[in-house]
Amino acid sequence: MGEIRSPYFSLGQYNYGDNSDIHSPYFSYGGGDYHGDNAEIHPPYSSAGDYHGDNAEIHQTYSSAGDYAAEIHPPYSSAGDYFGDNAEIHSPYSSAGDYLADNTEIHSEALFHQHISGNSYKAQQFAEHGKVTRHVRAALNYEQESDVCIYRVGKALRKSNKAMYSPRQISIGPIHNGNRNLRFMERKKYVYYEQFWKGRVSNEREREGAEDKFWDALEKDKDKIRQCYEDGSHEIEKSEDFLGLILYDAIFIFELFLKYNEDKDGEVFKKDSILKEPGLRLAIRRDLILLENQLPFFILEKLYDLLPENTKGKDTEFKTLACSYFKRHLPSNLPPAETTPKHFTDLVRSLLSFTRNGKSVEQIKSFHSATRLRQAGVKFKIPRERDCLLDVDFSRLRTEFYIPKLEIDGNTERLFRNLMALEKRLYPGQEYICHYINLLSILVVKPKDAKLLMENKIVIHNDKDAVRDLIYSLSSVHTIDSHSCYHDIFSAVDDYYKSSWATNPAYFIEEFFGNFWKGVATVSAAGLLILTSVQTICAILGLR
Structure with missing residues:
Protein backbone atom coordinates (compact mmCIF):
# COMPACT_ATOMS: atom_id res chain seq x y z
CA MET A 1 0.00 0.00 0.00
CA GLY A 2 0.92 3.55 -0.43
CA GLU A 3 2.66 5.71 2.08
CA ILE A 4 1.01 9.05 2.72
CA ARG A 5 3.07 11.50 4.71
CA SER A 6 0.75 14.45 4.43
CA PRO A 7 -2.92 15.27 3.83
CA TYR A 8 -4.58 13.71 0.86
CA PHE A 9 -7.99 14.83 -0.23
CA SER A 10 -10.10 13.89 -3.22
CA LEU A 11 -13.67 13.78 -4.41
CA GLY A 12 -15.14 11.84 -7.26
CA GLN A 13 -13.65 8.97 -9.20
CA TYR A 14 -10.12 8.03 -8.33
CA ASN A 15 -7.53 5.38 -8.81
CA TYR A 16 -4.38 5.34 -6.76
CA GLY A 17 -1.77 2.96 -8.10
CA ASP A 18 0.51 0.44 -6.51
CA ASN A 19 2.95 1.56 -3.88
CA SER A 20 2.07 5.22 -4.22
CA ASP A 21 4.29 7.23 -1.92
CA ILE A 22 2.96 10.72 -1.19
CA HIS A 23 5.27 12.99 0.70
CA SER A 24 3.24 16.17 0.62
CA PRO A 25 -0.35 17.41 0.51
CA TYR A 26 -2.31 16.49 -2.55
CA PHE A 27 -5.81 17.63 -3.38
CA SER A 28 -7.97 16.74 -6.31
CA TYR A 29 -11.59 16.79 -7.30
CA GLY A 30 -13.65 16.36 -10.41
CA GLY A 31 -11.89 15.40 -13.61
CA GLY A 32 -10.27 12.08 -14.33
CA ASP A 33 -6.61 12.54 -15.02
CA TYR A 34 -4.19 9.72 -15.56
CA HIS A 35 -0.51 10.19 -14.77
CA GLY A 36 1.78 7.95 -16.73
CA ASP A 37 4.59 5.49 -16.00
CA ASN A 38 7.60 6.64 -14.05
CA ALA A 39 6.88 10.31 -14.74
CA GLU A 40 8.98 12.60 -12.60
CA ILE A 41 7.64 16.11 -12.20
CA HIS A 42 9.81 18.96 -11.02
CA PRO A 43 8.94 22.35 -12.63
CA PRO A 44 5.73 24.27 -13.31
CA TYR A 45 3.60 22.55 -15.82
CA SER A 46 0.22 23.55 -17.14
CA SER A 47 -1.74 21.68 -19.72
CA ALA A 48 -5.13 20.29 -20.68
CA GLY A 49 -5.14 16.70 -21.84
CA ASP A 50 -1.39 16.19 -21.92
CA TYR A 51 0.09 12.74 -22.03
CA HIS A 52 3.31 12.19 -20.12
CA GLY A 53 4.86 8.97 -21.25
CA ASP A 54 6.81 6.28 -19.49
CA ASN A 55 9.78 7.52 -17.55
CA ALA A 56 9.03 11.00 -18.86
CA GLU A 57 11.12 13.76 -17.35
CA ILE A 58 10.77 17.51 -17.85
CA HIS A 59 13.33 19.79 -16.28
CA GLN A 60 11.89 23.15 -17.18
CA THR A 61 8.62 25.03 -17.26
CA TYR A 62 6.28 23.51 -19.75
CA SER A 63 2.94 24.78 -20.98
CA SER A 64 0.90 23.17 -23.67
CA ALA A 65 -2.40 21.68 -24.75
CA GLY A 66 -2.08 18.08 -25.84
CA ASP A 67 1.69 17.98 -25.70
CA TYR A 68 3.75 14.93 -24.86
CA ALA A 69 6.15 15.63 -22.02
CA ALA A 70 9.13 13.86 -20.58
CA GLU A 71 10.20 14.79 -17.01
CA ILE A 72 8.65 17.57 -14.97
CA HIS A 73 10.45 19.17 -12.07
CA PRO A 74 8.46 22.26 -10.95
CA PRO A 75 4.85 22.95 -9.98
CA TYR A 76 2.30 21.17 -12.01
CA SER A 77 -1.28 22.15 -12.62
CA SER A 78 -3.61 20.43 -15.03
CA ALA A 79 -7.01 18.98 -15.71
CA GLY A 80 -7.05 15.67 -17.53
CA ASP A 81 -3.33 15.00 -17.65
CA TYR A 82 -1.88 11.56 -17.97
CA PHE A 83 1.04 10.51 -15.78
CA GLY A 84 2.42 7.00 -15.79
CA ASP A 85 3.37 4.50 -13.12
CA ASN A 86 6.05 5.44 -10.65
CA ALA A 87 5.38 9.13 -11.19
CA GLU A 88 7.50 11.26 -8.92
CA ILE A 89 6.40 14.80 -8.16
CA HIS A 90 8.94 17.04 -6.52
CA SER A 91 7.08 20.33 -6.33
CA PRO A 92 3.69 21.92 -5.74
CA TYR A 93 0.94 20.08 -7.44
CA SER A 94 -2.62 21.17 -8.00
CA SER A 95 -5.14 19.40 -10.15
CA ALA A 96 -8.79 18.56 -10.57
CA GLY A 97 -9.52 14.83 -10.53
CA ASP A 98 -6.08 13.57 -11.37
CA TYR A 99 -5.39 9.90 -11.60
CA LEU A 100 -2.30 8.92 -9.63
CA ALA A 101 -0.73 5.75 -10.87
CA ASP A 102 1.64 3.23 -9.38
CA ASN A 103 4.46 4.38 -7.15
CA THR A 104 3.55 8.05 -7.39
CA GLU A 105 5.77 10.08 -5.12
CA ILE A 106 5.12 13.68 -4.19
CA HIS A 107 7.94 15.44 -2.37
CA SER A 108 6.57 18.89 -1.78
CA GLU A 109 3.46 20.81 -0.94
CA ALA A 110 0.40 21.43 -3.01
CA LEU A 111 -1.68 24.57 -3.05
CA PHE A 112 -5.39 24.16 -2.86
CA HIS A 113 -7.67 27.13 -3.49
CA GLN A 114 -10.78 25.37 -4.77
CA HIS A 115 -14.04 25.22 -2.88
CA ILE A 116 -14.95 21.64 -1.98
CA SER A 117 -18.46 20.77 -0.98
CA GLY A 118 -20.13 17.53 -0.01
CA ASN A 119 -17.44 16.41 2.44
CA SER A 120 -17.76 16.69 6.18
CA TYR A 121 -14.12 17.51 6.56
CA LYS A 122 -13.78 21.13 5.41
CA ALA A 123 -11.02 22.02 3.00
CA GLN A 124 -10.24 25.13 5.02
CA GLN A 125 -9.23 22.88 7.92
CA PHE A 126 -6.28 21.83 5.79
CA ALA A 127 -5.33 25.14 4.18
CA GLU A 128 -4.11 28.32 5.77
CA HIS A 129 -2.99 31.21 3.63
CA GLY A 130 -2.70 28.94 0.61
CA LYS A 131 -0.45 26.44 2.38
CA VAL A 132 -1.60 23.01 3.48
CA THR A 133 -0.60 21.87 6.94
CA ARG A 134 1.16 18.53 7.31
CA HIS A 135 0.74 15.49 9.55
CA VAL A 136 -3.04 15.42 9.77
CA ARG A 137 -3.61 12.14 8.01
CA ALA A 138 -5.37 10.66 11.03
CA ALA A 139 -8.10 13.26 10.74
CA LEU A 140 -8.98 12.37 7.17
CA ASN A 141 -12.20 10.54 6.44
CA TYR A 142 -10.98 9.58 3.00
CA GLU A 143 -9.46 6.17 3.72
CA GLN A 144 -10.08 4.16 0.56
CA GLU A 145 -6.40 3.85 -0.25
CA SER A 146 -5.56 2.40 3.17
CA ASP A 147 -8.43 -0.10 2.84
CA VAL A 148 -7.10 -1.69 -0.36
CA CYS A 149 -5.69 -5.12 0.48
CA ILE A 150 -6.64 -7.27 -2.53
CA TYR A 151 -5.15 -6.37 -5.88
CA ARG A 152 -3.41 -7.68 -8.94
CA VAL A 153 0.33 -8.00 -8.53
CA GLY A 154 2.45 -5.58 -10.54
CA LYS A 155 2.97 -5.99 -14.25
CA ALA A 156 6.64 -6.79 -13.84
CA LEU A 157 5.91 -9.72 -11.53
CA ARG A 158 3.13 -11.06 -13.72
CA LYS A 159 5.36 -10.79 -16.74
CA SER A 160 8.14 -12.69 -15.00
CA ASN A 161 5.88 -15.61 -14.06
CA LYS A 162 2.12 -15.14 -14.40
CA LEU A 330 2.41 -25.06 7.19
CA PRO A 331 5.60 -25.53 9.25
CA SER A 332 4.23 -23.46 12.11
CA ASN A 333 2.98 -23.99 15.65
CA LEU A 334 2.23 -20.32 16.16
CA PRO A 335 -1.16 -18.82 16.88
CA PRO A 336 -2.13 -16.06 14.46
CA ALA A 337 -1.65 -12.41 15.27
CA GLU A 338 -4.32 -10.97 17.53
CA THR A 339 -5.41 -8.48 14.89
CA THR A 340 -7.89 -9.54 12.23
CA PRO A 341 -6.02 -10.60 9.08
CA LYS A 342 -6.93 -8.88 5.85
CA HIS A 343 -7.46 -12.20 4.00
CA PHE A 344 -6.03 -15.73 3.84
CA THR A 345 -2.69 -14.64 2.36
CA ASP A 346 -2.27 -12.29 5.30
CA LEU A 347 -3.32 -15.03 7.74
CA VAL A 348 -0.67 -17.41 6.39
CA ARG A 349 1.99 -14.70 6.68
CA SER A 350 0.95 -14.17 10.29
CA LEU A 351 1.25 -17.89 11.05
CA LEU A 352 4.76 -18.00 9.58
CA SER A 353 6.24 -14.74 10.79
CA PHE A 354 4.49 -13.48 13.90
CA THR A 355 7.55 -14.09 16.13
CA ARG A 356 9.43 -11.56 14.01
CA ASN A 357 6.85 -8.90 14.80
CA GLY A 358 8.52 -5.89 16.41
CA LYS A 359 12.05 -6.95 15.49
CA SER A 360 14.20 -4.01 14.46
CA VAL A 361 15.36 -3.90 10.85
CA GLU A 362 18.95 -2.77 10.34
CA GLN A 363 21.65 -3.08 7.73
CA ILE A 364 23.67 -6.25 7.26
CA LYS A 365 27.36 -5.45 6.85
CA SER A 366 28.95 -8.84 6.21
CA PHE A 367 27.82 -11.94 4.29
CA HIS A 368 29.12 -15.51 4.41
CA SER A 369 27.85 -18.56 2.55
CA ALA A 370 26.98 -21.80 4.30
CA THR A 371 30.14 -23.61 3.19
CA ARG A 372 32.33 -20.70 4.33
CA LEU A 373 30.70 -20.79 7.75
CA ARG A 374 31.16 -24.52 7.99
CA GLN A 375 34.87 -24.10 7.21
CA ALA A 376 35.07 -21.64 10.12
CA GLY A 377 33.57 -24.26 12.42
CA VAL A 378 29.87 -23.34 12.34
CA LYS A 379 27.50 -26.28 12.67
CA PHE A 380 24.04 -26.10 11.04
CA LYS A 381 21.20 -27.62 13.03
CA ILE A 382 17.42 -27.75 13.22
CA PRO A 383 16.08 -26.20 16.46
CA ARG A 384 14.54 -28.71 18.83
CA GLU A 385 11.50 -26.56 19.48
CA ARG A 386 10.31 -24.90 16.31
CA ASP A 387 7.52 -22.38 16.60
CA CYS A 388 7.69 -21.06 13.06
CA LEU A 389 9.70 -21.18 9.87
CA LEU A 390 11.38 -17.83 10.51
CA ASP A 391 12.79 -18.67 13.96
CA VAL A 392 16.47 -18.55 12.99
CA ASP A 393 19.12 -18.25 15.71
CA PHE A 394 22.89 -18.51 16.25
CA SER A 395 24.71 -19.70 19.37
CA ARG A 396 28.28 -18.42 19.39
CA LEU A 397 29.10 -20.44 22.50
CA ARG A 398 28.22 -23.69 20.74
CA THR A 399 28.98 -22.34 17.25
CA GLU A 400 25.58 -23.65 16.13
CA PHE A 401 23.39 -22.00 13.50
CA TYR A 402 19.75 -22.99 14.07
CA ILE A 403 17.47 -22.88 11.03
CA PRO A 404 14.01 -24.52 10.99
CA LYS A 405 13.36 -27.21 8.42
CA LEU A 406 12.09 -26.07 5.02
CA GLU A 407 10.33 -28.71 2.93
CA ILE A 408 10.43 -27.69 -0.72
CA ASP A 409 7.65 -28.94 -2.99
CA GLY A 410 5.82 -27.83 -6.09
CA ASN A 411 4.00 -25.06 -4.23
CA THR A 412 6.91 -23.48 -2.37
CA GLU A 413 7.70 -20.85 -4.98
CA ARG A 414 4.05 -19.82 -5.42
CA LEU A 415 3.57 -19.50 -1.67
CA PHE A 416 6.63 -17.33 -1.08
CA ARG A 417 6.10 -15.19 -4.18
CA ASN A 418 2.59 -14.26 -3.06
CA LEU A 419 3.65 -13.60 0.54
CA MET A 420 6.51 -11.39 -0.67
CA ALA A 421 4.19 -9.49 -3.04
CA LEU A 422 1.83 -8.89 -0.09
CA GLU A 423 4.62 -7.62 2.15
CA LYS A 424 6.07 -5.26 -0.41
CA ARG A 425 2.69 -3.57 -0.78
CA LEU A 426 1.14 -3.71 2.68
CA TYR A 427 4.04 -4.10 5.13
CA PRO A 428 6.88 -1.75 4.23
CA GLY A 429 9.59 -2.07 6.87
CA GLN A 430 8.13 -5.37 8.09
CA GLU A 431 8.94 -7.63 5.16
CA TYR A 432 9.83 -10.62 7.34
CA ILE A 433 9.24 -13.25 4.67
CA CYS A 434 11.44 -11.24 2.29
CA HIS A 435 14.14 -11.08 4.98
CA TYR A 436 13.97 -14.85 5.41
CA ILE A 437 14.42 -15.40 1.67
CA ASN A 438 17.28 -12.91 1.73
CA LEU A 439 18.95 -14.90 4.51
CA LEU A 440 18.66 -18.10 2.46
CA SER A 441 20.06 -16.37 -0.62
CA ILE A 442 23.11 -15.25 1.40
CA LEU A 443 23.72 -18.74 2.76
CA VAL A 444 23.04 -20.55 -0.52
CA VAL A 445 25.25 -19.05 -3.19
CA LYS A 446 26.27 -22.26 -4.94
CA PRO A 447 24.79 -25.76 -5.21
CA LYS A 448 27.35 -26.97 -2.66
CA ASP A 449 25.79 -24.59 -0.12
CA ALA A 450 22.37 -26.11 -0.81
CA LYS A 451 23.87 -29.58 -0.47
CA LEU A 452 25.25 -28.67 2.96
CA LEU A 453 21.83 -27.54 4.20
CA MET A 454 20.24 -30.65 2.71
CA GLU A 455 22.76 -32.91 4.48
CA ASN A 456 21.84 -31.23 7.77
CA LYS A 457 18.09 -31.74 7.10
CA ILE A 458 17.44 -27.99 7.06
CA VAL A 459 16.25 -28.12 3.46
CA ILE A 460 14.26 -31.17 2.40
CA HIS A 461 14.73 -31.87 -1.30
CA ASN A 462 16.68 -34.23 -3.53
CA ASP A 463 18.31 -31.82 -5.99
CA LYS A 464 20.88 -29.29 -4.78
CA ASP A 465 20.85 -27.43 -8.10
CA ALA A 466 17.04 -27.06 -7.98
CA VAL A 467 17.24 -25.74 -4.41
CA ARG A 468 19.85 -23.18 -5.33
CA ASP A 469 17.87 -22.09 -8.41
CA LEU A 470 14.65 -21.76 -6.40
CA ILE A 471 16.26 -19.56 -3.75
CA TYR A 472 17.91 -17.45 -6.43
CA SER A 473 14.59 -17.08 -8.26
CA LEU A 474 12.78 -15.98 -5.10
CA SER A 475 15.49 -13.53 -4.09
CA SER A 476 15.35 -11.90 -7.52
CA VAL A 477 11.55 -11.47 -7.46
CA HIS A 478 11.82 -8.23 -5.51
CA THR A 479 14.74 -5.93 -4.98
CA ILE A 480 15.92 -7.09 -1.57
CA ASP A 481 18.28 -4.62 0.08
CA SER A 482 20.84 -5.30 2.79
CA HIS A 483 18.49 -4.44 5.66
CA SER A 484 17.10 -7.34 7.65
CA CYS A 485 15.41 -8.34 10.89
CA TYR A 486 18.22 -10.92 11.16
CA HIS A 487 20.93 -8.25 11.36
CA ASP A 488 21.89 -9.28 14.92
CA ILE A 489 22.39 -12.89 13.83
CA PHE A 490 24.51 -11.87 10.86
CA SER A 491 26.60 -9.65 13.14
CA ALA A 492 27.19 -12.47 15.65
CA VAL A 493 28.07 -14.92 12.89
CA ASP A 494 30.48 -12.43 11.33
CA ASP A 495 32.22 -11.77 14.67
CA TYR A 496 32.72 -15.48 15.18
CA TYR A 497 33.87 -15.98 11.58
CA LYS A 498 36.54 -13.29 11.86
CA SER A 499 37.86 -14.60 15.15
CA SER A 500 37.95 -18.28 14.20
CA TRP A 501 39.04 -18.56 10.60
CA ALA A 502 42.80 -18.30 11.28
CA THR A 503 42.73 -21.16 13.82
CA ASN A 504 40.61 -23.44 11.68
CA PRO A 505 42.57 -25.70 9.29
CA ALA A 506 39.45 -26.29 7.21
CA TYR A 507 39.59 -22.66 6.15
CA PHE A 508 43.09 -23.09 4.73
CA ILE A 509 42.13 -26.31 2.98
CA GLU A 510 39.29 -24.53 1.17
CA GLU A 511 41.11 -21.25 0.66
CA PHE A 512 44.35 -22.68 -0.73
CA PHE A 513 43.38 -26.15 -1.99
CA GLY A 514 39.72 -25.65 -2.89
CA ASN A 515 40.26 -26.85 -6.47
CA PHE A 516 43.03 -28.12 -8.75
CA TRP A 517 44.35 -24.74 -9.82
CA LYS A 518 44.29 -23.35 -6.29
CA GLY A 519 46.29 -26.37 -5.19
CA VAL A 520 48.84 -25.96 -8.02
CA ALA A 521 49.22 -22.26 -7.24
CA THR A 522 49.64 -22.94 -3.53
CA VAL A 523 52.23 -25.71 -4.07
CA SER A 524 54.09 -23.60 -6.62
CA ALA A 525 54.18 -20.60 -4.33
CA ALA A 526 55.32 -22.74 -1.42
CA GLY A 527 58.04 -24.37 -3.55
CA LEU A 528 59.24 -21.02 -4.82
CA LEU A 529 59.36 -19.69 -1.27
CA ILE A 530 61.39 -22.71 -0.11
CA LEU A 531 63.85 -22.48 -3.02
CA THR A 532 64.29 -18.77 -2.44
CA SER A 533 64.94 -19.36 1.24
CA VAL A 534 67.52 -22.11 0.48
CA GLN A 535 69.23 -19.90 -2.07
CA THR A 536 69.41 -17.05 0.42
CA ILE A 537 70.86 -19.30 3.12
CA CYS A 538 73.44 -20.74 0.72
CA ALA A 539 74.47 -17.26 -0.33
CA ILE A 540 74.94 -16.21 3.28
CA LEU A 541 77.03 -19.32 4.04
CA GLY A 542 79.13 -18.74 0.89
CA LEU A 543 80.05 -15.26 2.06
CA ARG A 544 81.44 -16.71 5.26
Missing part, protein backbone atom coordinates in the same frame (compact mmCIF):
# COMPACT_ATOMS: atom_id res chain seq x y z
CA ALA A 163 1.36 -18.69 -13.31
CA MET A 164 2.72 -17.98 -9.81
CA TYR A 165 -0.10 -15.51 -9.10
CA SER A 166 -3.05 -16.97 -11.01
CA PRO A 167 -5.39 -19.71 -9.73
CA ARG A 168 -5.12 -23.04 -11.49
CA GLN A 169 -8.19 -24.74 -10.12
CA ILE A 170 -10.63 -22.38 -8.41
CA SER A 171 -11.53 -18.70 -8.52
CA ILE A 172 -12.39 -16.92 -5.27
CA GLY A 173 -13.56 -13.31 -5.37
CA PRO A 174 -14.08 -11.04 -8.37
CA ILE A 175 -10.57 -10.68 -9.85
CA HIS A 176 -10.44 -14.05 -11.63
CA ASN A 177 -14.18 -14.59 -11.81
CA GLY A 178 -15.31 -15.81 -15.23
CA ASN A 179 -12.03 -17.50 -16.13
CA ARG A 180 -13.08 -20.23 -18.54
CA ASN A 181 -10.24 -22.48 -17.43
CA LEU A 182 -11.82 -22.69 -13.95
CA ARG A 183 -15.34 -23.71 -15.00
CA PHE A 184 -14.98 -27.22 -13.58
CA MET A 185 -14.78 -25.92 -10.03
CA GLU A 186 -17.67 -23.52 -10.56
CA ARG A 187 -19.91 -26.57 -10.83
CA LYS A 188 -18.34 -28.02 -7.68
CA LYS A 189 -18.87 -24.74 -5.86
CA TYR A 190 -22.57 -24.91 -6.69
CA VAL A 191 -22.72 -28.42 -5.20
CA TYR A 192 -21.13 -27.15 -1.98
CA TYR A 193 -23.48 -24.17 -1.90
CA GLU A 194 -26.52 -26.46 -1.98
CA GLN A 195 -25.00 -28.92 0.48
CA PHE A 196 -24.39 -26.11 2.92
CA TRP A 197 -27.97 -24.85 2.94
CA LYS A 198 -29.71 -28.22 2.65
CA GLY A 199 -27.38 -30.19 4.88
CA ARG A 200 -26.49 -27.66 7.57
CA VAL A 201 -29.67 -25.56 7.52
CA SER A 202 -32.45 -28.10 7.98
CA ASN A 203 -35.54 -26.57 6.34
CA GLU A 204 -36.47 -24.00 3.70
CA ARG A 205 -37.82 -21.42 6.18
CA GLU A 206 -34.56 -21.45 8.14
CA ARG A 207 -32.62 -21.26 4.89
CA GLU A 208 -34.56 -18.23 3.73
CA GLY A 209 -34.05 -16.52 7.06
CA ALA A 210 -30.33 -17.24 7.10
CA GLU A 211 -29.88 -16.13 3.50
CA ASP A 212 -31.71 -12.90 4.27
CA LYS A 213 -29.39 -12.26 7.23
CA PHE A 214 -26.37 -12.92 5.06
CA TRP A 215 -27.60 -10.62 2.33
CA ASP A 216 -28.45 -7.84 4.78
CA ALA A 217 -24.94 -8.07 6.25
CA LEU A 218 -23.41 -7.87 2.79
CA GLU A 219 -25.60 -4.91 1.83
CA LYS A 220 -24.62 -3.06 4.99
CA ASP A 221 -20.90 -3.46 4.27
CA LYS A 222 -20.96 -3.39 0.47
CA ASP A 223 -18.90 -0.20 0.23
CA LYS A 224 -16.33 -1.48 2.72
CA ILE A 225 -16.05 -4.76 0.80
CA ARG A 226 -15.54 -2.98 -2.52
CA GLN A 227 -12.88 -0.73 -1.01
CA CYS A 228 -10.81 -3.82 -0.19
CA TYR A 229 -10.31 -4.36 -3.93
CA GLU A 230 -8.08 -2.07 -5.90
CA ASP A 231 -9.84 0.00 -8.55
CA GLY A 232 -9.62 -1.65 -11.93
CA SER A 233 -8.83 -5.09 -10.51
CA HIS A 234 -12.18 -6.49 -11.67
CA GLU A 235 -15.11 -5.59 -13.90
CA ILE A 236 -18.16 -6.45 -11.79
CA GLU A 237 -20.06 -3.18 -11.58
CA LYS A 238 -23.57 -4.22 -10.49
CA SER A 239 -23.91 -4.34 -6.73
CA GLU A 240 -26.18 -7.42 -6.79
CA ASP A 241 -23.75 -9.37 -8.95
CA PHE A 242 -20.80 -8.36 -6.79
CA LEU A 243 -22.45 -9.25 -3.48
CA GLY A 244 -23.90 -12.43 -4.93
CA LEU A 245 -20.40 -13.57 -5.87
CA ILE A 246 -19.06 -12.76 -2.40
CA LEU A 247 -21.89 -14.76 -0.79
CA TYR A 248 -21.46 -17.70 -3.16
CA ASP A 249 -17.73 -17.98 -2.55
CA ALA A 250 -18.04 -17.42 1.20
CA ILE A 251 -20.47 -20.33 1.51
CA PHE A 252 -18.08 -22.55 -0.45
CA ILE A 253 -15.27 -21.66 1.95
CA PHE A 254 -17.43 -22.35 5.01
CA GLU A 255 -18.48 -25.75 3.70
CA LEU A 256 -14.93 -26.68 2.71
CA PHE A 257 -13.41 -25.68 6.06
CA LEU A 258 -16.16 -27.36 8.09
CA LYS A 259 -15.75 -30.61 6.18
CA TYR A 260 -12.01 -30.54 6.80
CA ASN A 261 -12.68 -29.99 10.47
CA GLU A 262 -15.20 -32.83 10.68
CA ASP A 263 -12.96 -35.40 9.03
CA LYS A 264 -11.58 -37.65 11.76
CA ASP A 265 -10.82 -40.90 9.98
CA GLY A 266 -10.99 -39.95 6.31
CA GLU A 267 -14.63 -40.93 5.92
CA VAL A 268 -15.75 -37.41 4.97
CA PHE A 269 -13.03 -37.24 2.32
CA LYS A 270 -14.03 -40.59 0.85
CA LYS A 271 -17.64 -39.53 0.37
CA ASP A 272 -17.01 -36.03 -0.96
CA SER A 273 -16.68 -35.35 -4.69
CA ILE A 274 -13.92 -32.78 -4.09
CA LEU A 275 -12.07 -33.99 -1.02
CA LYS A 276 -11.75 -37.59 -2.17
CA GLU A 277 -9.18 -36.48 -4.76
CA PRO A 278 -5.86 -35.63 -3.02
CA GLY A 279 -4.60 -33.65 -6.00
CA LEU A 280 -7.74 -31.52 -6.05
CA ARG A 281 -7.56 -30.89 -2.30
CA LEU A 282 -3.99 -29.72 -2.70
CA ALA A 283 -4.78 -27.50 -5.71
CA ILE A 284 -7.65 -25.78 -3.87
CA ARG A 285 -5.50 -25.07 -0.82
CA ARG A 286 -2.77 -23.60 -3.01
CA ASP A 287 -5.25 -21.36 -4.81
CA LEU A 288 -6.78 -20.12 -1.55
CA ILE A 289 -3.42 -18.61 -0.56
CA LEU A 290 -2.97 -16.56 -3.75
CA LEU A 291 -3.03 -12.79 -3.23
CA GLU A 292 -5.37 -12.13 -6.18
CA ASN A 293 -7.77 -14.89 -5.12
CA GLN A 294 -9.17 -13.53 -1.86
CA LEU A 295 -12.27 -12.40 -0.01
CA PRO A 296 -11.96 -9.81 2.77
CA PHE A 297 -11.51 -11.67 6.05
CA PHE A 298 -13.76 -9.33 8.02
CA ILE A 299 -16.84 -10.22 5.95
CA LEU A 300 -16.13 -13.95 6.25
CA GLU A 301 -16.00 -13.54 10.03
CA LYS A 302 -19.19 -11.51 10.04
CA LEU A 303 -21.13 -14.04 7.96
CA TYR A 304 -19.78 -16.98 9.96
CA ASP A 305 -20.95 -15.35 13.19
CA LEU A 306 -24.50 -15.38 11.79
CA LEU A 307 -24.53 -19.18 11.55
CA PRO A 308 -26.35 -21.20 14.23
CA GLU A 309 -24.00 -22.60 16.89
CA ASN A 310 -24.84 -26.20 16.00
CA THR A 311 -23.69 -25.51 12.43
CA LYS A 312 -20.26 -24.27 13.47
CA GLY A 313 -19.32 -27.36 15.47
CA LYS A 314 -16.47 -26.99 17.97
CA ASP A 315 -14.88 -23.97 16.23
CA THR A 316 -17.14 -21.05 17.07
CA GLU A 317 -14.67 -18.48 15.68
CA PHE A 318 -13.92 -18.35 11.98
CA LYS A 319 -10.24 -17.48 12.51
CA THR A 320 -9.78 -20.70 14.50
CA LEU A 321 -11.49 -22.68 11.75
CA ALA A 322 -9.34 -21.06 9.05
CA CYS A 323 -6.13 -21.68 11.02
CA SER A 324 -6.95 -25.35 11.46
CA TYR A 325 -7.33 -25.62 7.68
CA PHE A 326 -4.08 -23.89 6.71
CA LYS A 327 -1.85 -25.04 9.58
CA ARG A 328 -2.14 -28.63 8.42
CA HIS A 329 0.14 -27.65 5.56
